[in-house]
Amino acid sequence: MLGRDARAISEGAPAAQTLNGIWLTRGKDGRLTTYVHTEDGLRRWTQDRPGGREWVSEDLATVGRLTHLSLVQDANAYVHFVGRRERVVGSTVTADIVYATQYQTGRPVSAWHSLGNPHKDAAGGHRIGAPTAVVSESGDVHIALRNAGGGLMLRRERADGKWRGWEDLRGSHIRGVPTAVALASGGVEMFAATNGGTLHWQQKEAGGGWNEAQPSRLAVRAGTLAALETAPGRATYFWTDPAGGVVAYRAGAWPMALGGAPGDGPHAVIRAALDGYDCTVLAHRGINGTAAIGLGVTENEANGVWWSDTGVPCLATPALAHDAFGRLVMAVIGEGGAPRLALQTDAPGLTLDEWHAI
Numbered sequence: 001m002l003g004r005d006a007r008a009i010s011e012g013a014p015a016a017q018t019l020n021g022i023w024l025t026r027g028k029d030g031r032l033t034t035y036v037h038t039e040d041g042l043r044r045w046t047q048d049r050p051g052g053r054e055w056v057s058e059d060l061a062t063v064g065r066l067t068h069l070s071l072v073q074d075a076n077a078y079v080h081f082v083g084r085r086e087r088v089v090g091s092t093v094t095a096d097i098v099y100a101t102q103y104q105t106g107r108p109v110s111a112w113h114s115l116g117n118p119h120k121d122a123a124g125g126h127r128i129g130a131p132t133a134v135v136s137e138s139g140d141v142h143i144a145l146r147n148a149g150g151g152l153m154l155r156r157e158r159a160d161g162k163w164r165g166w167e168d169l170r171g172s173h174i175r176g177v178p179t180a181v182a183l184a185s186g187g188v189e190m191f192a193a194t195n196g197g198t199l200h201w202q203q204k205e206a207g208g209g210w211n212e213a214q215p216s217r218l219a220v221r222a223g224t225l226a227a228l229e230t231a232p233g234r235a236t237y238f239w240t241d242p243a244g245g246v247v248a249y250r251a252g253a254w255p256m257a258l259g260g261a262p263g264d265g266p267h268a269v270i271r272a273a274l275d276g277y278d279c280t281v282l283a284h285r286g287i288n289g290t291a292a293i294g295l296g297v298t299e300n301e302a303n304g305v306w307w308s309d310t311g312v313p314c315l316a317t318p319a320l321a322h323d324a325f326g327r328l329v330m331a332v333i334g335e336g337g338a339p340r341l342a343l344q345t346d347a348p349g350l351t352l353d354e355w356h357a358i
Contacts (some may be wrong), residue, residue: 028077030324034339037069046106049326055358062113068130082133091128118166134180146174171199171213176222184235187280193220195332225341226267258305263287270320283318
C-alpha cells in the first residue's frame with residue numbers, strides 16, 4: 001500500500017529496445033490505450049472494453065527514424081503525436097518535426113505531416129532538440145523545442161487547423177527537453193532547464209503573445225522536468241535536483257524538496273482524489289532502475305510526500321492515468337517490450353494490485 005505508511009507495491013522488468021517512453025491515454029469511450037516507442041517504431045495496446053483486462057496489440061506506422069516522440073491528449077480525447085525525424089541525404093544529416101493525430105480509440109492514426117524545422121540551413125537544423133507538445137483549452141496544439149543556438153522555438157496550430165510559422169521565444173543555454181502546461185485560464189506556460197538555472201515563459205493572454213522569459217538560478221538536472229496545473233491558472237513544476245531528490249516549484253515561491261531517489265528521466269505526474277484529499281501522484285525511474293511512486297496533498301507538499309519503491313524494473317519513466325471508473329493506473333515497460341500495469345484497489349490510501357502484462 002502507498003498511503004500514510006508508504007509501504008512497497010510490486011514488481012516487473014524492462015525492455016532493452018525502448019527509446020523514449022510509455023504513455024497511457026483514455027478515450028471518449030473510456031478505454032485505455034498504452035503506447036510504447038521502440039527502435040522498430042510505435043506499438044499500441046488498446047483495452048477491449050472500459051476497465052477490461054484484455055488488450056489488442058498493434059504496430060503503428062511512423063515516418064522513418066524518429067529519434068524522439070511525444071504524445072499529448074486534448075479535451076476531445078484526440079491523441080497528438082509529435083516526433084523528431086532524422087534523415088541522411090548523402091553525407092548530410094537533416095532533421096524535421098513530424099505530426100499525426102489519432103481521433104478515436106483503436107482507430108488508425110492520420111497521415112504523418114512534416115512541420116519543418118526552425119532553421120533553414122542543414123548545419124543548424126540537425127542540432128534541434130526533442131519536441132514537447134501541449135494542447136490549450138481552445139484546442140490549439142503547441143510544439144516547443146530547443147533550437148541550435150540553445151533558445152526556445154514554438155509552433156502552434158491555428159483555430160482553422162492550419163499551422164502558424166515558427167516563433168522565437170528566445171532564451172539561451174537550454175538543456176534537455178522543455179516542459180509545457182495548459183491552464184484552465186486558457187493560457188499556456190513553458191519551462192526549461194539551462195546551464196545556469198531555468199527559464200519560464202508565460203502568455204500575456206490566452207492564445208496571444210508571450211512575456212519575456214523569466215530566468216532563475218535554481219539547480220535542475222536536465223531532462224527531468226514535468227508540469228501540472230495544481231490550482232486554477234497556476235502550474236507546479238517538478239524536477240530532479242542535481243544533488244538528488246525531487247523538487248516542486250511554483251512561480252513566486254521558494255522551491256520545495258520532496259525527497260525520493262530519482263534516476264535519470266522526467267517525472268510522471270497526475271492529480272487524484274484519495275481519502276477525500278486532492279492529491280498529487282508522482283512516478284519516476286528510481287536511481288536503482290525500478291519504478292517509484294510518491295503521494296502528497298496537492299499544493300501542500302511541505303507537509304510531506306510519501307514515497308514507495310515498487311520493485312518493478314523499468315527503462316523509462318512510468319505512465320499514470322485514470323481508467324473509466326476513476327481508478328489510478330500505473331504502467332511500466334515489461335519484458336520483451338510489452339507494458340505491465342497495476343491498478344488502484346478499493347483500499348484506503350493508494351494501493352495497487354498485482355502487476356500484470358498486457
